[in-house]
Every structure is written in structure tokens, then in C-alpha cells.
Amino acid sequence: MRLSPRLIVPDPERASAFYQAALGAERVFSAPPGDDGRPSMIDHRVGGASFQVSPAVSAWGWLSPDDLGGSAVLLEVEVEDPDAVGERMTAHGAEVLVPIENRPYGKRSGRVRDPFGHLWIITGELR
Template sequence: MSMKPRLIVPDPDTAATYYQKTMGAEEVFRAQDDNGRVMVVVLQVDGSPFSLSPAVPEWGWLSPDDIGGSPVLLEAEFADQDAVAERMVAGGGTVIVPVENRPYGKREGRLRDPFGHLWIVTGELR
């Protein structure tokens, strides 16, 4: 099985730029509808893909802001969790739990990106 999260965002182009700048994501695919509206952008971070699509309420595609917050935590492992968290905040994200060494052997924190998605930024102790 392969699983690839698709994040629903107000503007896939803005979100793609944010993830490229903050997480080092690379765009690997993009599709538009007949009107030129971006319907999916596939990004990849260190071999792990995820997609972005716009909110389309008639299809049930709702962003976190549309439903009052995200019910999902996305856990992403990075070599330098502090740098990623700093870039996320500089780009408009919010720290929910600071990045710190945890007693269970990980260095991690929790952040909300500017689109309402919740992230656990994790990795090895430093």
C-alpha cells in the first residue's frame, strides 16, 4: 500500500510556495482544470509525497478553516527540526508546542501552518 496525504488549501500555488520555502519541498506534478484552475499540486520532501488541492465544497473538499480547524496531525521527520519550525513561523505558521528534546527520545514540536494544517515536526535528538 502507498498513502499520500492531500491537503485542502485555499490556494494551492501559495501553499506550494510555502512548503517549498519552509520544508524544502519539490514540485513533481501539477494539474489544472479546463479553466486553468490548479486542481492538484504534488510535492515531495525527501522522497515523501503529499498533494495540495483547492477547497471545493460541492465535492466535500473543505479546508481546515471551513470546518473550524484540522482534525489531522501530519508527522514529518527532518534532520533539522528547529530550522524547519523557524521557517514555518517566519512564513506565517504558529507554534503550538515548541520544538524541544522529548523524554521519549525525539526532538519535536507542533505547529499550525498558515492554511490551518497541524504538523508534528520531529526527528532525532540533537
């Protein structure tokens, strides 16, 4: 089994550029643009994981966090240096919701909202 989240966003090209810059994602495939000029899916890989971004299309029930009034999902990414990843994400437009710091449960973690409304827990080892 393979589980690959698909993030619904208003602008897949802009989102792809953000995830490449902020997370070091590799863009591995892009579907041809549809009638509205947006690709229906862009596939990415980060380490051994993959995820896609697709445009919001209300007729298909594909709604972005802004369409829903917030995100119903938390995406957790475990990295070697959570501080560096958090700094890259905020430098590219993410908003810090919970600062990255050592937590009593034995991890260094925090939470950000990316420019498209998706919520990310960034976690790693204590320092």
C-alpha cells in the same frame, strides 16, 4: 502501497510556494487550472515522501481546516534538524503551538499550524 496525503487549501499556488520554501518540497506536477483559475492538484515530493495540495471545493466535500473549524489530522515530519525546519515554517507564516524541544519520549519535537490550518508535528533526534 503508497499513501500520499492531499491537503485541502483555499489557494493551492500559495500553499505550494509555502511548502517549497518551508519544507524544501519539490513541485513535480500541477494540474491545469480549472474554471476558477486554481489547479485541482499540485503534487510535491520531500525526500522519499509525496503529498498534494488541492483547492477547497465545498460541492465536492473538499473542505479546508478553516471550513471545518480546525484540522482533524496531524502530519508528522521527521527531519535531521527540527529546529531549522520549525524556524523556516514560522518565518513563512506558520504558528508555533508546541515549542520544539527535547521530549521525555526520546525525540526533539514540537507542533506548528501552517498558514492554511494544517497541523504539523516536527520531530527529530535529541540534541
